Amino acid sequence: MTAPVRVLVCDDQALIRTGFTTIIDAQPGLEVAGECGDGRTAVDLAGRLRPDVVVMDVRMPGLDGIEATRLLAGAGVAHPVKVLVVTTFNLDEYVYEALRAGASGFLLKDAPPGQLLHGIRTVASGAALLAPEVTRRLVGRFAARIRPAEEPGESPLTPRGREVLRLIAEGLSNSEIAAALVISPETVKTYVSRILAKLGLQAVVHAYRQGLVS
Incomplete structure (x- = not known):
């Protein structure tokens, strides 16, 4: 049998990590190798756990996702790790820097779970999820769809x-x-x-x- 794709999840928000790990572990052929909340720990864990893909947030305390990506996948890295950046687009202006740092692609955090799983498998296969030269077209496509901040009281939760x-x-x-x-x-x-x-x-x-x- 083919070995599962091992994924390291790095995000400083516990709920985001819970969502990612739950989605990934439920899928055949994928497994969560570990999780962490900052870039420095991601670099250390990647060195020990040898994941196939790192799902990386950008804005994090200490070492941010861009620098962590550069250390994991940048030019000159002896054993590069494939990095998929998953970012809250309207709060995060650094996706281009992440791609230049060596990330294999990026997704928006409001993407449906199926896109996350497809992105992991695509990056793990060695393909780029999004080429840097088409990034600007993606920006234009999503800019009009970014929801404004909700007014207080407008919540679907009990x-x-x-x-x-x-x-x-x-x-x-x-x-x-x-x-x-x-x-x-x-x-x-x-x-x-x-x-x-x-x-x-x-x-x-x-x-x-x-x-x-x-």
Whole structure:
């Protein structure tokens, strides 16, 4: 049997990492080799875990995704790793630098899960998901589709769902959320699944827009 594509997920938002790892691990032929929340740890883990693909955020504390990509996939790297940048486009102006740093491609965080999986498989195969010379056309295509910030109160979540999202955005683990809200970890997982189903990978952005966290 063909070995699965091993993926390292790097994003400083716990909910985004949870969404990515859940989506990836559920697919045949893909497995999550590890996850982390900053670029320096991504570089260290990649050296030890030898993933086939790194799914990389750009804006992170410490070493950001651009510099991490350069260290993992840039010119002159002895054992380059394929990097797929996944970015919140209207909050992130650095995608061109990421591509120049050696990334094999990029996606938007509000892309459907199927595009994420396709992107991982495409990059793992050695193909570029998006050539740098067509990046500007992608920018123009998506610019008109970027949603403006929601007004306070415009949320598809229940009050309890909003509370769970607030705690996740503050960095609490499922067990810590369960203790804080006096509910079971399984119930927390159910809320997380519902939040992802309604908001997708833009859930943390939604939390900030709604003023749930500052």
